[in-house]
Amino acid sequence: MELETEMETETETIPRKRKGTPNSALETEPDLEIKEPKAKKARLSSILFAENDVITPKQLCELLKYAVLGKSTPEPSWCQLLHQNHLNNVVVFILKGMSQLHFYRFYLEFRFLRKTFRHKFSLPPPTSRFLFNIVGLQRKKLVRGFPRTIKGSPNCENFILTKCDGFITDNSPLFGLNCEMCLTSKGRELTRISLVAERGHCIMDELVKPDFKILDSFTSFSGITEKILNPVPTKLKDVQTLLRQLLPPDAVLVGHFLDSDLRVLKMIHPYVIDTSLLYIRKQHRRFKLRFLAKVILGKDIQCPDKLGHDTIEDARTSLELVRYFLKYGPKKIAELNLEALASREELKAASQETEKKGGPTKPPNMSVLECLDSMGQKLLFLTRDIDELSSSRNCLTIKCSSNKEVLEEAKVEVPLFPFSIVQFSFEPFSPIFADEVKQSMKTKWTEMSTVYAGPFVKNCNIGPLKKMFKSMGPVQSVTLVLETFRPYFCVQYEVLEAAQLAIETMNGILVEGSYIKVRRPVTEFTLECDTLVHELEQDCENQGxxxxxxxxxxxxxxxxxxxxxxxxxxxxxxxxxxxxxxxxxxxxxxxxxxxxxxxxxxxxxxxxxxxxxxxALTPMHLQTWLKDIHPEPAMPSGLQLVPPLLEKHVFQIAEENHPRIVAWRCNRKIEKLYHCLSPGTLCLILMPGTNNTFGLHPGLGLMKIKEEEESDPPGLGV
Known part of the structure; x- marks a missing residue:
């Protein structure tokens, strides 16, 4: 007997009317308090606009790229992410080895997930390229042959030391250093150097002629052309000699990206302050000098209307930034929230670029990993299964020995990254257990949607009674039970809501001279039905x-x-x-x-x-899933076949590795991590499903943006 007939659903979004304020209201109520508009925040549409609720990895990639790049990439075709520029972070939890079957079989154990995540969607069974299709992480290619020799970094035998060999103190002098360079046939070479003393006066400003042929002058950055350098007599050796003479023994060099300046100078100095590291960004990225000057010092440098950068001005700016840091300390810097300001500027610049070009600036075939790289950002990947993945320069991969270690590392690292993938690994269901679960779930839902009503008088009028039951909702079948002294009705409803409504409204009422009872059959599948009904009503997808x-x-x-x-x-x-x-x-x-x-x-x-x-009791996604599972026909009473492994499942109920315990612990891990996330974080839970010797099962996705007003972690409950 089928639970419900196949059906299609038609979803209509109700249009909104704008509320206007008549002029008369303003005239009669001059002291009317005008509320400030609420601050915009990133949010997902209340309904996923997808005709088919099976979302492919490619469609997931669309959403994640849009979350990273915003309007510079096409919007996802299957859902709406509103106010993307107010999104702060993206976190993807992958529960490897789990599927929709796990979620609905252990529905009560996944309490936090079902009460928090409103949007659910199906995933097709995974392929070996699951992570690559979603974010661009590639599997390792097995290559046979001899290992390649890895060459070391170039040595520094041609570098020279400054004469600074004294001890530094709080009174040691600071010197701002800034260099410009060009590209020659031998690499980068110096074209200009400026050295500024602590009080701001320039003590050295020299153009330098490269030793080799210039391939690119970098004029847009330096303002220097090959023609300007032609008459210049100064060479690198002259600059090195002059620096050794000017710098006192306890000098401290200050600059922005100072390592590149010293490399092009081919000099080694023991005492340095690099402002790009002093004001470091998340994921070891660095702020631009122009940004720091504007936000911290309130001055404009490196203006786009000028040709090239002013090395003296840049050196002075680095000195001022160091003095500001020494005066106010790191606490004051933290209060400025430089990371948020920089992200806002980057998004604004990307939006302006999009408007100029009249469309997305990034090609749609870019992976999420490449999109992050284009933004100067790194992806964090925490997992137990790292051996199968190749390394990537813009992906920080942390290998953990257990799911517990993944959790502990994620608590520390995830808040520091704009995009993170946290992967927990679990053993999939065995084939016999999976088949058992499929059959029991279908049977359970059928019995929960069935009610027995009676007793009725022996000569009751069946027609009106059937009509009364059908008024609760669509009926699959109505059977008259004649094995009892007085007749009862067995009514199987198409949806759980109809059965529950019948119990709540008709139990105990007077029908044709008899007070009837309306109740479910008592079987192993309905023993905790009241608990399950209560929890279904609290499901986030059913809220509202x-x-x-x-x-x-x-x-x-x-x-x-x-x-x-x-x-x-x-x-x-x-x-x-x-x-x-x-x-x-x-x-x-x-x-x-x-x-x-x-x-x-x-x-x-x-x-x-x-x-x-x-x-509502039945989440729309659950209704779809129930239609897709087809149990084997029920065996006649007394002839039930019990596979040998089923006994094992019964006696393992208290063991650590029982699927019920695993599901409960998995729910707790995600709950703990979720409450570590900052507001405005797009959070995706992916149960990829299985496609191996343990069977082919579709996956499940859950999605939500964490909000500011969300409460503290709720208490435990099963």
């Missing part, structure tokens, strides 16, 4: 959704006519029969909040529309 039954074909138009009664109505989900294409006489209405849904429910039941309803 109500089930309504008993209307006619014109209900949609009727509801739209009275839309002013339901200002927070977001969407109407109308199931249709696949074969007849007829709209069914029930629907789901989605509202902005649970409170709005409760108010609407009271209004609908109070109207003379002969409607019945309650809060």
């Amino acid at each position: 959704t109500i089930y309504v039954t008993g209307f006619g074909k014109a209900f949609k138009e009727h509801l739209l006519e009275h839309s002013s009664l339901f200002p927070s109505l977001e969407a109407m989900i109308l199931p249709k029969d696949v074969k007849s294409r007829q709209q069914k006489n029930y629907c789901f209405l989605k509202f902005k909040s649970r409170d709005s849904a409760q108010v609407a429910l009271e209004i609908l039941k109070g109207k003379d529309w002969k409607l019945k309803g309650r809060h």
